[in-house]
Amino acid sequence: xxxxxxxxxxxxxxxxxxxxxxxxxxxxxxxxxxxxxxxxxxxxxxxxxxxxxxxxxxxxxxxxxxxxxxxxxxxxxxxxxxxxxxxxxxxxxxxxxxxxxxxxxxxxxxxxxxxxxxxxxxxxxxxxxxxxxxxxxxxxxxxxxxxxxxxxxxxxxxxxxxxxxxxxxxxxxxxxxxxxxxxxxxxxxxxxxxxxxxxxxxxxxxxxxxxxxxxxxxxxxxxxxxxxxxxxxxxxxxxxxxxxxxxxxxxxxxxxxxxxxxxx
Amino acid sequence: xxxxxxxxxxxxxxxxxxxxxxxxxxxxxxxxxxxxxxxxxxxxxxxxxxxxxxxxxxxxxxxxxxxxxxxxxxxxxxxxxxxxxxxxxxxxxxxxxxxxxxxxxxxxxxxxxxxxxxxxxxxxxxxxxxxxxxxxxxxxxxxxxxxxxxxxxxxxxxxxxxxxxxxxxxxxxxxxxxxxxxxxxxxxxxxxxxxxxxxxxxxxxxxxxxxxxxxxxxxxxxxxxxxxxxxxxxxxxxxxxxxxxxxxxxxxxxxxxxxxxxxxxxxxxxxxxxxxxxxxxxxxxxxxxxxxxxxxxxxxxxxxxxxxxxxxxxxxxxxxxxxxxxxxxxxxxxxxxxxxxxxxxxxxxxxxxxxxxxxxxxxxxxxxxxxxxxxxxxxxxxxxxxxxxxxxxxxxxxxxxxxxxxxxxxxxxxxxxxxxx
Ligand SMILES: Nc1ncnc2c1ncn2[C@@H]1O[C@H](COP(=O)(O)OP(=O)(O)OP(=O)(O)O)[C@@H](O)[C@H]1O
Ligand SMILES: [Mg+2]
Numbered sequence: 001x002x003x004x005x006x007x008x009x010x011x012x013x014x015x016x017x018x019x020x021x022x023x024x025x026x027x028x029x030x031x032x033x034x035x036x037x038x039x040x041x042x043x044x045x046x047x048x049x050x051x052x053x054x055x056x057x058x059x060x061x062x063x064x065x066x067x068x069x070x071x072x073x074x075x076x077x078x079x080x081x082x083x084x085x086x087x088x089x090x091x092x093x094x095x096x097x098x099x100x101x102x103x104x105x106x107x108x109x110x111x112x113x114x115x116x117x118x119x120x121x122x123x124x125x126x127x128x129x130x131x132x133x134x135x136x137x138x139x140x141x142x143x144x145x146x147x148x149x150x151x152x153x154x155x156x157x158x159x160x161x162x163x164x165x166x167x168x169x170x171x172x173x174x175x176x177x178x179x180x181x182x183x184x185x186x187x188x189x190x191x192x193x194x195x196x197x198x199x200x201x202x203x204x205x206x207x208x209x210x211x212x213x214x215x216x217x218x219x220x221x222x223x224x225x226x227x228x229x230x231x232x233x234x235x236x237x238x239x240x241x242x243x244x245x246x247x248x249x250x251x252x253x254x255x256x257x258x259x260x261x262x263x264x
Numbered sequence: 265x266x267x268x269x270x271x272x273x274x275x276x277x278x279x280x281x282x283x284x285x286x287x288x289x290x291x292x293x294x295x296x297x298x299x300x301x302x303x304x305x306x307x308x309x310x311x312x313x314x315x316x317x318x319x320x321x322x323x324x325x326x327x328x329x330x331x332x333x334x335x336x337x338x339x340x341x342x343x344x345x346x347x348x349x350x351x352x353x354x355x356x357x358x359x360x361x362x363x364x365x366x367x368x369x370x371x372x373x374x375x376x377x378x379x380x381x382x383x384x385x386x387x388x389x390x391x392x393x394x395x396x397x398x399x400x401x402x403x404x405x406x407x408x409x410x411x412x413x414x415x416x417x418x419x420x421x422x423x424x425x426x427x428x429x430x431x432x433x434x435x436x437x438x439x440x441x442x443x444x445x446x447x448x449x450x451x452x453x454x455x456x457x458x459x460x461x462x463x464x465x466x467x468x469x470x471x472x473x474x475x476x477x478x479x480x481x482x483x484x485x486x487x488x489x490x491x492x493x494x495x496x497x498x499x500x501x502x503x504x505x506x507x508x509x510x511x512x513x514x515x516x517x518x519x520x521x522x523x524x525x526x527x528x529x530x531x532x533x534x535x536x537x538x539x540x541x542x543x544x545x546x547x548x549x550x551x552x553x554x555x556x557x558x559x560x561x562x563x564x565x566x567x568x569x570x571x572x573x574x575x576x577x578x579x580x581x582x583x584x585x586x587x588x589x590x591x592x593x594x595x596x597x598x599x600x601x602x603x604x605x606x607x608x609x610x611x612x613x614x615x616x617x618x619x620x621x622x623x624x625x626x627x628x629x630x631x632x633x634x635x636x637x638x639x640x641x642x643x644x645x646x647x648x649x650x651x652x653x654x655x656x657x658x659x660x661x662x663x664x665x666x667x668x669x670x671x672x673x674x675x676x677x678x679x680x681x682x683x684x685x
Contacts, residue, residue: 056641059633084643096638100656109652110642147656164642 001200002071002087002171004055006030009066011047011054011228021062024050026228028066032203034171039206039214041239042225043247044261048207049093051225052174056090057083070172085114087171091161091178093207097149103160104130104144107167114168133166136196138189154181162193169197174205179213191216211239226251227258270320277401290372293383294400300387301396309518311608312547312576317516319463319490320397341453344423345404345436355418363416363448364409368437371407379407382439386469386496394492398435398465405437405467408450412443412473419449419667426456426464426488434488437467442476442503449479451670456487464488468495472503474527479506481666483674486513493519501527501556508663510674511538511546512681522551525559525590535661536565539678540573540605541685551580554590554620563594566661568654569605570685576608579624585616592622599657600630601650654682 011025024047032038040048054061055068057080068075075083098106107130112120134141137159149157158178165173175194179187194204194217206217214222214236222239224232226247231254232238242250251258278298282291306315342358343365344351350367364375371379383399390396405424410416426434442448454466464486472478484493491513497505507521523532532552540546552561565577579594596609611624631653639649658678662671 058637079646080637080640081643081645081649084641090641092638092641096632096634098635098638098653098656100658100660101652106639106642106652109644109648110639113643113645113648168642 002034002203004032004088004172004203005067005069005072006051006055007067007069009051009054009068010064011050012062012064013050014060014062016060021064023064024228025054028225028229030223030230032172032205034203035200036221037198037204037206037217037219038221038223039208039219039239040223040225040230041208041242046225047228048225049176052090052176052205052207055083055174056080056088081113084168084170089165089168089170089173091158091165091173091175093176093180095149095157095161097147097152099147099150101148102145103148106148107144107164110164111167129167133163133193136166136189137163137193138186139163155183155186158182159186159190162190166193166197169202171201172203172205173197174207176207177209178206179208179210187213188216211243214239224250226256226260231256270318274320274397274401281401281403287372287376289376289380290383293380293387297387297390297396297400300390301393301400304391304393304396307392307394307518307520307549309520309547309549310576310578310610310612312518312545312574314516314518314545314547317490319394319492339421341421341423343406343408343420344425345406346423346425350404358416358418358420361414361416362411363414363420364411366407368402368405368407375407375409378409378441379439382407382441382469382471386467389496394465395467395494398437398467398494401435401465402437402467403435405439407439407441409441410443410446410448410476413445414443415445415447416449417447419451419670421451422453424452424454424466426462426486434462435465437469440468440470440478440480442470442472442478444473445475446473447477449481449667451481451483453483453485454493455485462488463490463492465492466494468493470495470497470505472497472499472505472530474501474503476500476503478504479508479663479665481508481670481674482510483677484509484511484513484517484519485677486515486517489515491515491517491519493517493521495519495521496524497522497532498524499527499530499532499556499559502529503527504530505532506663506665507532507534508666509534509536510677511536511548512677513546514544516544517546518549519546520549520551522549522553523561525552525554525561526556527559528556529558529560530556531560533562533663534564535663536563536567536577537658537661537678538565538567538575538577539570539658539681540567540575541570541681543572545574547576547578549578549580552582552592552594554581554583554587554592556590557586557588558590559587560591561593562591563596564661565594565596565609566658567598567607568658568682569598569600569602569607570682571602572604573602574606577610579609579611579626581612581622581624582614583617583620583622587617588619590617590620592620594624596624596626597657598628599654600628601654651679651682655679
């Protein structure tokens with residue numbers, strides 16, 4: 001079993017022009033063991049994507065205090081690629097488009113990056129794995145010859161993120177709004193992909209706004225995040241309850257002094 | 265601008281060349297070219313102050329005495345030209361179809377009229393000092409001729425290789441003539457072996473008759489301190505020329521490429537890739553001149569700058585009066601991988617007609633950090649991520665019609681240059 005521990009994490013975002021730092025994550029604790037499925041929900045602008053980027057090591061997000069550890073080893077001094085090779089994966093809310101690199105070429109390079117020079121994947125094994133996963137995700141092989149995410153529809157980008165996850169088989173997969181932009185059928189297909197990886201060596205952290213995703217990927221824990229902290233943790237039932245009552249209600253119940261984006 | 269020492273060296277070279285056993289008509293062309301050169305100015309290349317660089321003087325310093333041309337080992341060139349030594353290994357099918365190739369000396373003997381006409385035409389068109397000197401001082405090269413109605417599907421590979429032990433500057437001309445309805449693909453590799461400090465002057469002169477089609481790939485890997493490359497094409501009615509120029513030279517370089525779209529409906533694409541590193545300075549004048557109505561031209565230049573290098577892409581498009589219904593487009597893009605590098609992407613469009621479609625785009629930017637992050641988040645090292653993004657950026661300028669194996673070879677060379685500088 002592996003464990004991802006986030007301890008009293010504070011993260012600030014740096015404005016590229018003014019270099020001003022704004023604190024977004026304000027003391028967050030979370031422990032995820034492989035074998036578990038977690039979900040984070042919370043109002044817009046609460047810091048959910050910020051948390052996921054900070055875990056992955058995006059250079060614009062500065063950890064000002066606290067720690068992120070995998071099996072007691074701090075990630076803070078590690079580069080983005082080192083974190084990935086330790087088994088972290090982030091399906092991004094907004095995947096980047098890269099022209100001139102085919103999806104195929106990229107995926108092969110990513111698979112081989114995990115392997116020592118001696119253990120590079122043969123093209124045959126790679127293709128077999130790829131075809132199996134494409135099939136599960138209802139993706140056509142034509143997507144492989146296209147440039148990485150270039151011109152992909154919103155839903156195609158999300159599927160492509162899951163395809164990468166299935167190929168790379170991480171220990172900890174963070175899925176940032178993997179359900180947004182997916183049609184009803186696609187949602188099931190993507191959920192199937194995630195569920196296919198489920199097992200004692202795999203953990204998921206889903207960030208979502210919709211309870212429906214949790215019908216397909218059943219969480220063990222649901223965390224509610226507001227203003228840079230986890231304010232409540234429960235089971236799948238918590239998500240259903242929240243769907244009825246809304247975030248403002250929860251905030252008032254907890255007696256928090258937080259302004260939500262959609263309030264005036 | 266040419267320094268006194270350079271003038272002296274040039275005069276010595278000219279004297280020596282005129283002492284060679286050559287027909288009178290050629291000597292006369294040389295003398296005329298020499299006289300023109302002395303009246304003309306160096307080519308104007310915007311944004312790059314190259315006029316004080318030594319461009320003609322023969323330097324006896326040899327940078328490195330090492331045979332590093334792997335190219336010769338990997339590929340059996342069909343035509344190769346190492347200094348004054350020529351070798352010809354034409355594919356049988358090419359010979360059978362009637363492809364004719366002559367070394368410079370053979371051309372003088374066997375097809376003097378064609379050579380003479382070409383040189384006179386080139387001299388008439390020469391409007392810079394450098395071009396005129398190239399004609400006066402040329403000592404090697406090829407004349408390649410495809411007869412009317414002959415289509416050759418294989419690629420003709422040519423190696424033009426400068427030798428450093430030469431006491432003269434290297435002036436080489438490749439002349440290509442495609443007859444009506446003919447077709448050819450050329451892979452032209454330009455290199456220096458061993459690495460040499462002597463300036464290199466290389467000309468490529470292309471004539472396409474009606475409906476002819478040519479794909480020309482130029483892979484430039486010069487090692488001389490200064491290289492000047494001048495490529496010119498004249499296109500007759502409905503002929504087509506795709507230039508694919510890949511500049512991986514190690515010294516300073518001025519590269520000019522011009523398509524004269526003379527015939528109605530003629531088409532030319534000029535794709536340029538350049539990588540500069542260390543203290544290198546490379547300047548490009550890439551020109552499309554639309555004379556014929558309904559002619560079509562496209563320039564696509566992409567460059568990557570490392571270290572303290574400098575790279576300038578001038579894209580020059582001109583649509584002449586009478587060129588109705590023409591199309592001219594250009595894109596010039598630079599990616600800077602170092603904050604010490606300096607680059608310029610400079611489109612110039614001159615339009616004398618109304619019913620035309622013309623456009624341009626230019627950009628000078630750094631590598632996209634979000635793209636690097638995305639790739640690294642999948643476990644790719646920074647170096648690998650950078651390599652993928654950069655080759656991806658450059659490979660968009662490799663024409664999709666190019667033979668797969670050749671495209672792979674070009675990409676391999678690009679990667680080598682990115683790693684070794
Ligand atoms: N690069 C950035 N520059 C400026 N502000 C940023 C940047 N990234 C995030 N922020 C700010 O940080 C806060 C948290 O953003 P984040 O994207 O983490 O929210 P989120 O919880 O993922 O919201 P959503 O549900 O809308 O995706 C927001 O106020 C956002 O505007
Ligand atoms: Mg978000």
